[in-house]
Amino acid sequence: MSDLSKIVKAYDVRGTTPDQLNEAVARAIGTAFVQVLRDNGEKADKIVIAHDMRDSSPPLADAFAAGANAAGAEVLHGGLASTDLLYYASGALDLPGAMFTASHNPAQYNGIKMCRAGAAPIGQDSGLTDIRDRAQALLDSGETPTGEDRVDRHDLLADYAAHLRTLVDLSGIRPLKVVVDAGNGMGGYTVPAVLGDSVLPALPLDIIPMYFELDGSFPNHEANPLDPANIVDLQQAVRDHGADLGLAFDGDADRCFVVDERGEPVSPSAITALVATRELAKYPGSTIIHNLITSSAVPEIVSENGGQPVRARVGHSFIKAEMARTNAVFGGEHSAHYYFRDFWFADTGMLAAMHMLAALGEQDRPLSELAHAYERYVASGEINSTVDDQQAKLAAVTAAYADADTDELDGLTVRFADGAWFNIRASNTEPLLRLNVEAPTGERMSELRDGVLALIRG
Missing domain, CATH: 3.40.120.10 (Alpha-D-Glucose-1,6-Bisphosphate, subunit A, domain 3)
Structure with missing residues (x-):
């Protein structure tokens, strides 16, 4: 029996396929999604869905659509899409939406990102818990509600590209040579439409594509540019081609990372x-x-x-x-x-x-x-530490820096008079503490980083 508490996270659904996330689960969540929106007095007579390039994504999306149909909703199926393309559809059409992707996670994962009409978010505190509980009840009951098959398939790529072109005008810029690493993810689908000339007039951009082939097995590297190991190829390509910059997208292309003409990451x-x-x-x-x-x-x-x-x-x-x-x-x-x-x-x-x-x-x-001009301080980047008792370690750090300026908006943030600061946050899903440190100089950053890590790991 599926336990949805293990895959419904703070902001979305994410789990391994097919053991945690499969078509039965997707169908139940599709029904629950429509029912919860409707019970809250929100529009849910029609929804829009789309999916990434993972092999498991199309059948999961189809199952979700069947579940939504069973709850009485019509489904506009956008097919292949980046997550922000789905948000575009939800916003432009004013429809609730669901995107099937595990973003930067490895190939065995998949997930569902859901939103209200107008691309408004759904998280654990804003409906996702209710959707989880309703879907779990459906799965536990063994019932499979049915309804009229009402799925309209429509390609949204050209409309999405045209909309983005209205927001930033690139037609008059100087010519730029741009290396783009799509990581075999959905950037390989959207970049040619938005920045290239596949559906709209050409821009003054010489796009050098890397790993544009859609492949959910990620044969070249993980589609997670936050890990420095996954932008090494892009950095070298920028230098080799004498490019003006490089762009790297994650698996569902809702995040973009940038490297400069030297191949150095831009924060x-x-x-x-x-x-x-x-x-x-x-x-x-x-x-x-x-x-x-x-x-x-x-x-x-x-x-x-x-x-x-x-x-x-x-x-x-x-x-x-x-x-x-x-x-x-x-x-x-x-x-x-x-x-x-x-x-x-x-x-x-x-x-x-x-x-x-x-x-x-x-x-x-x-x-x-x-x-x-926009980089004034030295940062550590995020450092993860595995700990047995997150709260005990946080308490120890809080006590050690009791004389400094602290707040607890998200974990513990400690600020100092010289402009240095650090933040420690506990992971919601793993026994980890995440540390970020920043200071006016590299020496001060290293000193503060090492002192806090000694408390966390000691």
Whole structure:
């Protein structure tokens, strides 16, 4: 019997196939999804779904559609898509949506990302727990509700590409040579449409594709650019081709990572600050959301450009909720998720990439010089430690730094008068503590990092 508590996470459904996530589970979740929305007084007569390139994704999506049909909903099936393409469909059509993907996880995984109409998020505190419990009850009962088969298949790629082109105009930039590593994920499907000329007129971009073949077994490397090992090929290709920059997308292409002309990674915090300045130029005085592990440079630069920085917890459901609450024009996370008010407050790696291309192409400096203006501090990157008792370790660190400025918005954040800070957060799913450290100098960062790690691992 399937135990949905093991695969329904804080923001989505994620598990191994077929033992944890299979067609019976997907069908039950499809029925529960429609029922819970309807019980909450939300529109659910029609939904939109799509899937990534994993072998297990099409049958899971079809099973979910059958479950939604059984609950009385019509289904618009978009077929292959990136996650942000599904968000586009949910927003543009004002329909609840479900995307079948395990993002950057290995091939044996799959998952479901669900949203309300208008791409509004669904998390554990905003309906996902109810969907889990309703689906679990269906599975436990052995019932398989049936309904009229009402599935309309429609290709959404061209409409998505055209919409993104209206948000960032790349037609007048200087010519750029761009290496794109799709990691055999959905970027290989969307990049030719948005940045290439497969469905729209050509842009002044010379796209050099890497691993554009859709292959859910990920034969070249994991589709997780957050791991430095997975961007080594991109870095070398940028240098070999003398490219202006490189872009790397994760498996469902909702995150975008950037390397400069030297093949060096550009910090997601620097990208957040850069895109924030562009959005503030367009919408002066607006609110910008940043999560609490982005660089201190982000709120500083936002304030210097007349914006209102607002700090939020890590995680897309928290960022999206804060975006909607404050009507923020843009939000960024250090994990390379970027959120736009012009995109229904949803995250889209492609739109962030377009902003980076525009910022680079509208001036003459190389990306390394352009990005340097947004990088003011030295960061450790996220360091994971396996611990037996997360709360005990957090308590020990809290006691050791009791004289410093602390807060507990998301885990423990400790700030010092010299501008250094660290944050420790407990993983929701693993016995891990996640540490991020930042300081004005590399020496200070290393000193603080090593001191905190000694407490965590000692």
